[in-house]
Amino acid sequence: MEIRLxxxxxxxxxxxxxxxxxxxDPADLVRVSSVSRSWRHFVIANGLxxxxxxxxxxxxxxxxxxxEPSCGNEKASEVGCSKFVEWETLKREHKAYAFLAQGCLLFPFKECILDAISASSTDNYPVESIRNTLLQGDHSEGRPSYWSSKGQRDAEVPETLVYKxxxxxxVITEIDIQPFQAYFQRGSPIYSAISVRFLMGHPKCPMGDPLGEPLDDxxxxxxxxxxxxxxxxxAQENSLQNFKLPEPVVCIGGILQIELLGRVQRQEMDDLFYICVAHVQVKGRPLSPAFGVEMLGPSGKFVLKALSCDPPSLPDDDCLISWWTFAWAS
Known part of the structure; x- marks a missing residue:
C-alpha cells in the first residue's frame, strides 16, 4: 500500500x-500554493x-x-485586528510578486519608446530634432531625417538623448541605434559616436502629459x-546597431538616457566634430497596464501598484493564464 506524506x-x-x-520559476511556486490550503498558507506566510x-x-x-488601488486598500487602523491586516498584506504581496516575476519573463516584447524628452544640444532645431530619431530609417517624406548635435572643436565632448x-x-533588454550618414555632403561622412552608454531612472518631479516639444537640456x-x-x-557604419544589455534591466520610472561618448567625424564646412543619429529603438517588456508605480522622492523607493484585482488582459499564452488564475485564487 502506497503511503503519502x-x-x-x-x-x-x-x-x-x-x-x-x-x-x-515563479510559476512553480504558484503551483505549489495550489496543492492544498496548508501549502498555500506556507507559501504566502513566508513570502516565497x-x-x-x-x-x-x-x-x-x-x-x-x-x-491595489481598485480594491480600496485601507489603512490598518481602519480595517480591524493587526493579524488580519498582516495576512491581507501577505496575500496581496503573494499575488502581486507572483504576477510581477512571471510578467517580467513572459510579457511580449515591444518597442518601448513613447516620446523624446530632450537632447543635450541640437544644431538646427526643429529640422534636426531628437524627435526625428523616433522615425524608422534616415528619410521621412523625401527628406533626410536625423538628430544632429551642435559642432564641437573638442572630440571628447559627449551628447545625451533622453526618452520617455x-x-x-x-524590462529593457536591448537598444538599437543607427548613426546618420550625410549622403548630401562630399564623401558621405557618417557622424557616429565612439561609444555609447545607457542610463535608466525616474524624474525628480512629475512630468507633464503630454510632454510637449523636446528641449535642448x-x-x-x-x-x-x-x-x-x-x-x-x-561602429562608424550606417546601420541599425544592436546593443544588448548584459542582463534584463527593470527600468522603474520610465526614463532612458543614451550617452554618446566621443566624436569621430568632422564636418568639412566648419571643421567641427558632430554626432548625428537617424533612429533609436528600445526593446523590452512593458508591465503596464498590469502595474504602475508612484515614486517616493529622491530615495528611489516607490509604491508598486497592482492596477487590477481581476486578471488583466494577458497575452495569448495558456501557461501564463493558468498560473495567473492560481496566483489570484482566494
Missing part, C-alpha cells in the same frame, strides 16, 4: 524553506513569491509597499538614475 508537516520550518527555496521575485530582479528591492518609455515599469538636475550600463563601442 506531506513533508511540510514532517519537516522543520527551515528545512521546508530550503526545499521550496530551490524553486527557480516575493523572495523569488527579489532574487530574480533586485531592482524591486526598492518597493516600499504594494497596493511607454510604461513606468519596463542636460538631464542631470531633472532625473535620478538608478542604472548605468557598461560602455559599448559604436
Amino acid at each position: 506531506d513533508f511540510l508537516n514532517w519537516l522543520d520550518h527551515d528545512t521546508s524553506m530550503k526545499i521550496l527555496g530551490c524553486l527557480q 513569491c516575493k523572495q523569488l521575485c527579489l532574487r530574480m530582479f533586485p531592482h524591486f528591492l526598492r518597493v516600499d509597499c504594494v497596493i 518609455l511607454v510604461a513606468d515599469i519596463c 542636460t538631464a542631470h538636475d531633472k532625473f535620478i538614475w538608478t542604472y548605468s550600463s557598461p560602455e559599448f563601442p559604436m
Whole structure:
C-alpha cells in the first residue's frame, strides 16, 4: 500500500524553506500554493513569491509597499485586528510578486519608446530634432531625417538623448541605434559616436502629459538614475546597431538616457566634430497596464501598484493564464 506524506508537516520550518527555496520559476511556486490550503498558507506566510521575485530582479528591492488601488486598500487602523491586516498584506504581496516575476519573463516584447524628452544640444532645431530619431530609417517624406548635435572643436565632448518609455515599469533588454550618414555632403561622412552608454531612472518631479516639444537640456538636475550600463563601442557604419544589455534591466520610472561618448567625424564646412543619429529603438517588456508605480522622492523607493484585482488582459499564452488564475485564487 502506497503511503503519502506531506513533508511540510514532517519537516522543520527551515528545512521546508530550503526545499521550496530551490524553486527557480515563479510559476512553480504558484503551483505549489495550489496543492492544498496548508501549502498555500506556507507559501504566502513566508513570502516565497516575493523572495523569488527579489532574487530574480533586485531592482524591486526598492518597493516600499504594494497596493491595489481598485480594491480600496485601507489603512490598518481602519480595517480591524493587526493579524488580519498582516495576512491581507501577505496575500496581496503573494499575488502581486507572483504576477510581477512571471510578467517580467513572459510579457511580449515591444518597442518601448513613447516620446523624446530632450537632447543635450541640437544644431538646427526643429529640422534636426531628437524627435526625428523616433522615425524608422534616415528619410521621412523625401527628406533626410536625423538628430544632429551642435559642432564641437573638442572630440571628447559627449551628447545625451533622453526618452520617455511607454510604461513606468519596463524590462529593457536591448537598444538599437543607427548613426546618420550625410549622403548630401562630399564623401558621405557618417557622424557616429565612439561609444555609447545607457542610463535608466525616474524624474525628480512629475512630468507633464503630454510632454510637449523636446528641449535642448542636460538631464542631470531633472532625473535620478538608478542604472548605468557598461560602455559599448559604436561602429562608424550606417546601420541599425544592436546593443544588448548584459542582463534584463527593470527600468522603474520610465526614463532612458543614451550617452554618446566621443566624436569621430568632422564636418568639412566648419571643421567641427558632430554626432548625428537617424533612429533609436528600445526593446523590452512593458508591465503596464498590469502595474504602475508612484515614486517616493529622491530615495528611489516607490509604491508598486497592482492596477487590477481581476486578471488583466494577458497575452495569448495558456501557461501564463493558468498560473495567473492560481496566483489570484482566494
